[in-house]
Amino acid sequence: MDPLAAIRETFFQECEEQLAELESGLLAMEGGDQDPETINAVFRAVHSIKGGAGAFSLEALIRFAHVFETALDEMRSGRLAPSNDVLKSMLRAADVLADLVRAAHAGDEAEHPGAATLAEELRTMSGAAGAEDESEEDWGDFEFQPMAVAVEGAEAPAAAPAGFKVAFKPRADLYAKANEAALLLRELTRLGHAEVELDAHDVPPLNEIDPEAAYLSWTVTLTGDADETSIREVFEFVDGDCELEVTPLGGSAESEGGEPAFDLSSLLARVQGDAPAEAAPEAPVEAFEPVAPPPPAPVVAPVVAAAPPPAAPPAAANETAAEGQAAGGPRKTEAGATIRVDLDRVDRLIDLVGELVINQAVLAQRVMEAGLARASAVAMGLDELEQLTREIQDSVMAIRAQPVKSVFQRMPRLVREVAAMTGKPVRLVTEGEGTEVDKTVIERLADPLTHMIRNAIDHGLENPEKRAAAGKPAEGVVKLSAAHRSGRIVIEVSDDGGGINRERVKGIAIEKGLISAEATLSDEEIDNLIFMPGFSTAAEVSDISGRGVGMDVVRRSIQALGGRITISSRPGKGSTFTMSLPLTLAVLDGMVVSVNNQTLVAPITAIVETLQPKAEDVHSLGGHARVISIRGGFVPLIDVGMALGYRNEPLPATQGVALLIEGEGGARAALLCDAIQGQRQVVIKSLEANYRQVPGVAAATILGDGRVALILDIDTIVTVSRGDMRKAG
């Protein structure tokens, strides 16, 4: 990629980070954070975006960022109070800025509908209605701008004699700022033919020399095409740190001192004979240079060889440096020790580690089969290998882990938008943003979370009047939290709304034929009805969440991640959706079972319990459909071998084991298998990449003995079998 294009991508990536920083900062301030570093960080974010946008000439972005930055600067300096209204506008401005960044990224040049209004709002805030012109000017031209200096004799006619006399006397400050007279003179000599006269009059006797003082001055007669502006430009950086007079040749200002002034080049000739002309002007200056330059001064001229060593001679300087380095040893550069790695490389590594895990397991099994003693050196070495392999696996997985922050950060804006659309004031509270989980999980969390938060505001929270009637504060609270719990990540979305209206939910479910009118359901079961496909509680299909996708879609996407979602609701108090997800998608805790001599793996997360069916608990519904009674309730008994086509006649229930699993809609089923082999962590291998999608099979894995085992797609099996059962029943 063209390096500039690569930097452009970096810029947009960085913009996303800055936008996130901006938003979280503003939200923190809204929540009462008064740390000056917060507003500074917020300011810096916008400032950085503006800076980068400038580099890529993204005009719309520059203009808006500039106005935004100005307002933030007013706030930072305390002239604009961070009231709630101000912060609300700033948050909206942050949204607009985010839109502009994305539009710029996409190369979209359409006007942003809200930008102009909001920019106006910001300008009014900063009381900078008049500052607009100035801002335009600021961004018009980024050339070096020579400081406008009013010069007497500035009327210097263009047709004046071709040349100037430049009188230049540095002050000590000039050197203290690491400017160098020699370099300025060198610069000047590039503008034309220069004759340089040094005035060393003020140099005191050697024993009185103050190395930090400035004693020398120069008069340069410059002939050529150079104009006064370009001459003054040479001295741009030292304006104020020197006396400077630029007069056209033939003008009045004469160098008064001029008696022993000697020609620089002749001095140099005496001093150095063979020095390159380029370095010429440096010699005398270096000699008197108050501060020793870091590299050994190349031209300590014989003429001044008797001079006392300057304040910090190079050698001493090096020593100090060395000491400092030793002393500052522990303060090494550990800051920002991160690298950016292509995701493909990480994935390749994860794949390889997966292979390693499998290989190690195969090897272990072979060794065991060879009948080696547990204490044999080989077996012990293998134990160690196993431990190392596991550690490598964990470490590699950790590379892909990222804090959920990146997806949580998208939610505040969503909340603002939905709140505005529904007219319900909402506060979003987030917790555990630093909780880490696999990158893929994070990416695939965005959609379900978006949907759930929309739901929580749209359906969960009551409108302000109802809330007032219930004695609740007008502002509803939606809480989003993440935490690690027993090797999984648990994400909760809760609201303090009215909770699930169970009567209504049940009514709808009956109406839609999802349950029979006579069904007696527990509160929990009723609550879970909202996850049924085709269920939508919105009495009036609203703009926000009534888009034809219901909670069943959320549930399916969570399940696709190997996760589960449950709801708990308390009438009048609100609802909580709890999602539990694996930390990684690369490995899975599985129950290894055998069915008709095939080895299969069922995800442990789906399994509620395992049981040995007793003859009296199993009831036939006709055909091959059976149910099993578990603690008084009936659940369908699904013969996995039949479902996957491994056999044509059902396995007698008493000859197998049943896995009680929980599938879609919270519905349970029992999967009948021949035997359980054990519980094992398996590396998931995509079947689709190597074969094709097979109903009832989610993926495959390779077991310790080297055999391929299929991983069951529990939900499909349950859904398909239930369809069969309906037909049968």
Next chain:
Amino acid sequence: MSMTVLTVDDSRTMREMLRLALADAGFRVVQAEDGIHGLEVLQAEPEMPQVIVTDINMPRMDGFGFIEEVRGDQRYRAIPILVLTTESDAEKKNRARMAGATGWIVKPFNPVKLVDAIRRVAA
């Protein structure tokens, strides 16, 4: 002998832009993300940079603080420092100069002029 330039900027974009412009001109570039990091790099860097280019607005330690630290340290005080900032307003520039900046470059910079400015102040 190639000249070493230390760039101090919290923006990755800006750091990369600087690197591109400076590397093209044949400079060796070392980078830091803020003032404190800049001091750490100075200390750890075996080859003392001949020029420092620093941003002003940075977390932890801003450009002013960084310049003051560099100027206050015998080892580094002779290194020319160019301030790189979008602030073209005189106040920021003056503050930087008061702190000891050698010169300044207005962002967004023209790579040629940036290199030019570095050559102007570098010995």
